[in-house]
Amino acid sequence: MLDRHAEHTAGIREEALRFASGEAVLAGRLYHPGGTARAAVVLNGATGVPQRFYRHFARWLAAEQQIACLTFDYTDFGDSAREHPRRSKITMADWALADQPAARAEMRRHYAGVPLWVIGHSLGAMLMPLQNDLEDVARMIVVAGGLVHHHDHPWPYRALALAFWFGHVPLAVRALGYLPGRAVGFGADLPAGVYWQWRRWCTTRGSYLPETGQSLPLPRWAETGIPVDLFALADDDVVPPPAVWRLGEVFGGANQRRTVLAPRDLGLKAIGHLGAFARENAALWPRLLPQP
Numbered sequence: 001m002l003d004r005h006a007e008h009t010a011g012i013r014e015e016a017l018r019f020a021s022g023e024a025v026l027a028g029r030l031y032h033p034g035g036t037a038r039a040a041v042v043l044n045g046a047t048g049v050p051q052r053f054y055r056h057f058a059r060w061l062a063a064e065q066q067i068a069c070l071t072f073d074y075t076d077f078g079d080s081a082r083e084h085p086r087r088s089k090i091t092m093a094d095w096a097l098a099d100q101p102a103a104r105a106e107m108r109r110h111y112a113g114v115p116l117w118v119i120g121h122s123l124g125a126m127l128m129p130l131q132n133d134l135e136d137v138a139r140m141i142v143v144a145g146g147l148v149h150h151h152d153h154p155w156p157y158r159a160l161a162l163a164f165w166f167g168h169v170p171l172a173v174r175a176l177g178y179l180p181g182r183a184v185g186f187g188a189d190l191p192a193g194v195y196w197q198w199r200r201w202c203t204t205r206g207s208y209l210p211e212t213g214q215s216l217p218l219p220r221w222a223e224t225g226i227p228v229d230l231f232a233l234a235d236d237d238v239v240p241p242p243a244v245w246r247l248g249e250v251f252g253g254a255n256q257r258r259t260v261l262a263p264r265d266l267g268l269k270a271i272g273h274l275g276a277f278a279r280e281n282a283a284l285w286p287r288l289l290p291q292p
Contacts (some may be wrong), residue, residue: 042123146243222252
């Protein structure tokens, strides 16, 4: 259905969508270019980041690059939330292995036959090597996504991470039955199942890899032949470049392009973990797209 509040920028059209992911219904927003789309992007967001954060980037894709873009909120989060996160049984793996493929299926309904790209921000890329139904994905673009261990973080950020995983935060999650993100300074409330799985992966050497072939699928990306562009941010304390390259190894022998983006090289003050999609850092956006 068309959103009655849709904005029209340089001829683009925005459409509010609802689509199924298993028994859940996800809220998405599709940004249509004014003319024929040369590609269709599904943008998998980061943990705790609502889809509206990506709206400026999505509008730029549609208006300036003739690329359709679908953003969405994961199950029981953001505009897809049905009830208080305390009552949610969802996990981080559900977000990656159910919601992300559901978003690709929805995009195919609207842009069949158009090259399909996936841009994964942080969690949005983290479990992509484990997914199925990738046959018509033409390219994977990883932005600040990696397999990170708490020892990877530089100081002083590491102190915050240690408190988040081993200090007062897990105590609060146990007591309340959900992550009170706003109260502990994270910024978004999350279901407990998301937090505990995230905690386990960020405090285990190898992240989720010890669980593959058991509770998680084995990575089979190399069999697809889909090229992968990996972008690390030089000033990212959350997922530093070595953690991004660690995820690159999980993609296997696929053709890979690895790039470190440094703020000073782009004339920017800072980028960090979230800043690649911030409006003030639009100067780096063309770097994220496949080069001719």
